[in-house]
C-alpha cells in the first residue's frame with residue numbers, strides 16, 4: 001500500500017508526528033482533553049478551544065502493570081487504558097489536562113474512579129436507555145460538561161463556537177464515511193488492516209482540518225487506484241463485516257488473521273469506525289441535537305440496543321458482506337451477551353454466516369483462532385457453491 | 389483415482405486412502421515432529437493398500453499440523469473435514485461432536501455434509517482430551533481404565549470446569565476417601581456439561597455423530613449422550629473421521 005499511495009504513508013506516521021505537535025500546541029497554551037469513548041461529546045471540547053485526543057487502550061503492553069490493581073478477568077481494553085495511565089507511557093495521556101469519561105459499562109465506570117486519582121476527570125452520567133426522558137437528562141449532563149470546560153479552561157462556549165464545532169466534526173464524519181464507503185466496491189480497494197491503520201492513526205491528529213484534508217486525499221487516491229482495477233483482493237475474496245468491541249492497532253489480531261487466511265474485512269461496525277460517522281443533525285436547539293446524536297450511539301451498554309441490529313442489517317447489505325464476525329473481549333459482558341441477540345437477528349433477516357470470537361489482546365490463542373476463522377471462511381466458500 | 393487425507397493432530401496423526409471406498413486407514417503418534425509423522429502415516433497407508441505414491445492424485449491435509457507438510461495439494465480445517473467424514477459414514481448425521489486433544493467442537497451439518505455452523509471451546513482445556521488426560525493422571529490410571537472405572541458408578545460432583553482447579557478438586561476428593569469409580573464418572577459428567585454448553589450455541593439435531601479419539605471411550609459417549617438427551621452414534625473408528633473427510637474432499641475435487 002505504502003509504495004503506491006502517498007497519503008497512506010503520511011497517515012501511517014501520524015501518531016508519532018502528532019505527539020510532537022501536541023507538545024508544541026501545549027507549549028503555546030492549548031488545552032488537551034483525553035476521551036475514552038464514542039459517547040464523549042467532542043463538539044464541546046472543540047468549542048472550548050481545547051484539543052480532543054483518544055486514549056482508548058488498544059495495546060497489550062501496559063496490561064501487566066494494570067493487573068497489579070485491576071482484576072485479571074477484566075476486559076483488556078479497560079486494563080490497557082488504565083495501564084497506560086499508570087505507567088505514564090502514552091504521550092497523549094501525559095499531555096491531557098482533563099479526562100472526559102462516561103458511565104458506560106461497569107468495568108470502565110469503576111476504572112474511571114481510579115483514574116480520577118491521577119488526573120482531573122469529568123464523569124458524565126450516561127443514561128442507558130434511548131428515550132425522551134433519557135434525552136432530557138443527557139442534555140443536562142452536556143450542560144454540566146459545558147460549565148466544567150468553561151471553568152477549567154477559563155473560556156466561554158458561545159453558540160457560534162458550538163455551531164462551528166458541529167460543522168467541523170460533521171465534516172470529519174463525512175470524510176471518514178466516504179473513505180469507509182470505498183470498501184463497498186467489490187473487490188475492496190484497500191485491506192481491512194490498512195483501513196484500520198488509517199482510522200487508528202487519525203485518532204491522534206491535533207489539527208482536525210488538516211486530517212480531514214488528508215483523509216479526503218487518500219480517498220481520492222484509492223478511488224483512482226480502484227478505478228484502474230487495483231485491489232489486494234479479487235471479486236471472489238470472502239467479504240467480512242466485523243462488529244462488536246472497539247479494535248485498534250495493537251488489538252488487531254482477528255483482523256490480521258482474517259486477511260492472512262484469505263478474507264477481506266470490508267467494514268468495521270465498531271465504534272472507532274462506522275458507528276462514528278453518524279452526524280449531528282441540524283435542529284433548533286444545537287445542544288439538544290448534539291445530545292441526540294450521542295445518545296443514539298448503538299453501543300451494547302444501552303438496553304435495549306436495537307440500533308445496532310438495524311445498523312448491522314443495513315451494513316451487511318450495503319457492503320455485500322458474505323459473513324459477520326462478532327468480536328468480543330473476554331470480560332466484556334455487554335457485548336458477549338448481546339452476541340446471541342445479534343446472531344439471531346442476522347439469521348432471521350439477512351441470513352449471513354455468523355461467528356462470534358471471544359478473545360483478548362494476547363497472542364496465546366492464535367492457533368485456535370486460525371482454525372475457527374479458516375473454517376468460517378470455508379463455510380462461506382461452500383455456501384457460494386465452491387468446493388465442499 | 390485415489391485421494392489421501394492426512395490429519396496431523398496434537399497427539400495422533402492419521403492417514404486415509406479413499407477411492408470411493410476406504411482403502412487404508414492408519415494412525416501413528418505425532419510425537420515432536422508433525423512433518424515426519426505425516427509422511428510416515430502416508431507411507432504406511434500406501435504400503436497397507438499396495439498403492440504407489442504416484443497413483444495418488446490428490447493429498448489433502450487437515451489438523452493442527454496441516455501447515456507443516458509441503459506435499460499437500462490442499463489444506464482444509466478439521467471442522468469441515470469432520471463434517472464430511474461423519475456425513476459419509478452416517479449420511480443422516482446433522483450434528484458432529486468432536487473432542488480433540490486441545491479443543492472440542494460441535495458442528496452442525498446440512499444434508500450434503502456441509503458445515504452450517506460450529507462452536508469451539510475457548511482458550512482453556514476444559515472439555516477437551518487434555519482435561520481427560522490430566523484427570524486420568526491424577527487418578528493414576530490410563531484413559532481406558534478411566535472409562536471402565538466409571539461404569540455403573542454414581543458420579544461424584546466436580547464443579548470446576550478448569551483443568552487446574554478440577555485437578556485440586558479431584559485430589560481433595562481422593563483425600564476424603566471418595567471412590568475412584570465415582571470420581572471417574574464425575575469427570576465424564578463434567579466434560580459432558582461443558583460440551584452441552586458448547587452445543588447450546590449451535591442448533592443440535594437428534595442425529596449426532598461423535599468423532600475424534602476421545603470417542604473411543606464408550607462411557608464418555610454415553611455420559612455425553614445422556615446429558616444432551618440424544619443418541620450418540622459412534623463410528624467404528626472415530627479418530628479417523630477427520631482424515632477420511634479430507635480424503636473424500638480430495639477425491640471429489
Ligand code: SF4
Nearest residue numbers: 037038039104271299
Ligand atoms: S464500545 Fe461502547 S462503551 Fe466501548 S468505547 Fe465504544 S461506545 Fe464506548
Ligand code: SF4
Nearest residue numbers: 075077105245331332
Ligand atoms: S469492550 Fe466491553 S467491557 Fe470493554 S470497555 Fe468496551 S463495553 Fe466495557
